[in-house]
Amino acid sequence: MVFYGYFRSSAAYRCRIAFNLKGISPENRYVHLRKNGGEQKMPTFTALNPQGLVPALEIDGAVLTQSLAIIEWLEETQGGPALLPSDPLERAEVRAFAQVIACDTHPLQNLRVLDYLKGPLGHNQAQADDWCREWIGRGLSACEALLERRNEETPFCFGETPGLADICLVPQMFSAARFGVDLTAMPRLRAVERACNALYAFADAHPSRQPDTEA
Amino acid sequence: MVFYGYFRSSAAYRCRIAFNLKGISPENRYVHLRKNGGEQKMPTFTALNPQGLVPALEIDGAVLTQSLAIIEWLEETQGGPALLPSDPLERAEVRAFAQVIACDTHPLQNLRVLDYLKGPLGHNQAQADDWCREWIGRGLSACEALLERRNEETPFCFGETPGLADICLVPQMFSAARFGVDLTAMPRLRAVERACNALYAFADAHPSRQPDTEA
Numbered sequence: 001m002v003f004y005g006y007f008r009s010s011a012a013y014r015c016r017i018a019f020n021l022k023g024i025s026p027e028n029r030y031v032h033l034r035k036n037g038g039e040q041k042m043p044t045f046t047a048l049n050p051q052g053l054v055p056a057l058e059i060d061g062a063v064l065t066q067s068l069a070i071i072e073w074l075e076e077t078q079g080g081p082a083l084l085p086s087d088p089l090e091r092a093e094v095r096a097f098a099q100v101i102a103c104d105t106h107p108l109q110n111l112r113v114l115d116y117l118k119g120p121l122g123h124n125q126a127q128a129d130d131w132c133r134e135w136i137g138r139g140l141s142a143c144e145a146l147l148e149r150r151n152e153e154t155p156f157c158f159g160e161t162p163g164l165a166d167i168c169l170v171p172q173m174f175s176a177a178r179f180g181v182d183l184t185a186m187p188r189l190r191a192v193e194r195a196c197n198a199l200y201a202f203a204d205a206h207p208s209r210q211p212d213t214e215a
Numbered sequence: 216m217v218f219y220g221y222f223r224s225s226a227a228y229r230c231r232i233a234f235n236l237k238g239i240s241p242e243n244r245y246v247h248l249r250k251n252g253g254e255q256k257m258p259t260f261t262a263l264n265p266q267g268l269v270p271a272l273e274i275d276g277a278v279l280t281q282s283l284a285i286i287e288w289l290e291e292t293q294g295g296p297a298l299l300p301s302d303p304l305e306r307a308e309v310r311a312f313a314q315v316i317a318c319d320t321h322p323l324q325n326l327r328v329l330d331y332l333k334g335p336l337g338h339n340q341a342q343a344d345d346w347c348r349e350w351i352g353r354g355l356s357a358c359e360a361l362l363e364r365r366n367e368e369t370p371f372c373f374g375e376t377p378g379l380a381d382i383c384l385v386p387q388m389f390s391a392a393r394f395g396v397d398l399t400a401m402p403r404l405r406a407v408e409r410a411c412n413a414l415y416a417f418a419d420a421h422p423s424r425q426p427d428t429e430a
Contacts, residue, residue, distance in 0.1 A: 051361075062308075064311065066314040066318065068318075069308075069310035069314055070307065088288055088292045089274070089279075095283065099281040099317075099318075103322050107318050107319050108322065110319075112353075116346075121338065121346075134331065145265030
């Protein structure tokens with residue numbers, strides 16, 4: 001198993017957490033999103049993932065892409081603790097929470113989107129940062145509300161052990177802090193983040209602890 | 216089962232196709248995204264979905280949100296034809312294709328994003344349309360490449376019967392046509408779209424055939 005990632009990619013960060021929770025150590029290759037005009041756009045990488053985005057996971061000649069698809073594949077094929085509940089209604093709840101982040105929040109603050117805002121649309125860095133804060137704020141507010149309406153309080157988003165929702169939340173909270181999003185109205189998300197980062201699986205996957213980390 | 220949708224929402228359109236393929240007819244309620252300042256933002260709707268986005272599916276007091284989570288729930292609980300292959304590697308391939316659209320393409324051309332481009336960022340309609348064409352073009356090009364590298368040609372994206380990938384593709388192709396995206400370099404996607412739209416399940420779910428349709 002060969003994993004192609006980048007230390008600061010939220011989607012790669014999710015996969016790193018999932019590998020750790022499952023106790024899997026793929027061989028790592030690093031794709032630098034800002035060097036050489038973006039290594040993710042080079043033919044050597046687009047041959048693996050025509051979308052030109054990290055992460056990608058090579059297995060027996062096949063290449064898996066898209067972090068949520070990779071994590072569902074891990075869940076279906078690898079042992080280790082379950083990342084989704086067994087009840088279908090609860091699975092749907094966890095997946096919806098994950099998708100608020102993976103579909104409606106993170107893709108809006110992706111590098112290529114910020115490049116388009118600053119290039120063709122002529123915005124400055126401050127406006128690009130406002131844009132990120134806007135979408136991260138809206139996405140995380142929705143996540144806080146999803147936890148608030150649950151009947152029970154648990155250390156992790158949807159239970160006593162971390163799963164797919166937590167895997168998506170923690171990288172998004174990291175990027176919220178980077179952009180200075182105000183998280184005071186999100187006590188539940190902050191508590192979950194603290195609980196997660198106290199675990200080796202999450203701490204070890206942090207962008208600051210990767211071999212390709214930069215200041 | 217009560218389904219909250221809007222005729223032109225890509226995510227609601229996906230669910231309508233999935234209901235039809237599974238032979239399920241939920242009770243329909245319509246949330247007008249452009250009337251009354253956006254009915255999706257009203258407290259009656261945000262009580263169901265705090266994210267303030269369609270679709271939502273009410274079942275036995277629980278509310279499911281996010282189209283892909285709803286469709287996976289249908290797949291796990293309802294009979295009818297399978298929307299995902301049984302082999303885990305193939306499931307991952309189908310989910311990744313679906314997520315190229317549902318994560319990296321569609322959320323960028325959502326109403327709320329266009330409102331932000333035209334409001335706070337001061338762009339005109341032509342610039343907002345260019346923005347949509349940019350992201351739809353990139354997303355669908357990646358989808359075409361994902362089909363191109365398969366070893367076999369099939370009438371639907373990943374097989375002889377339609378599934379999750381086709382469910383996500385057809386609404387995105389509809390919105391590509393609306394925005395005038397050039398699809399000449401995507402013969403595989405166009406052939407799949409034709410095959411899908413020849414089926415009742417897809418034709419009946421088309422935005423032009425809904426009770427809340429407008430010109």
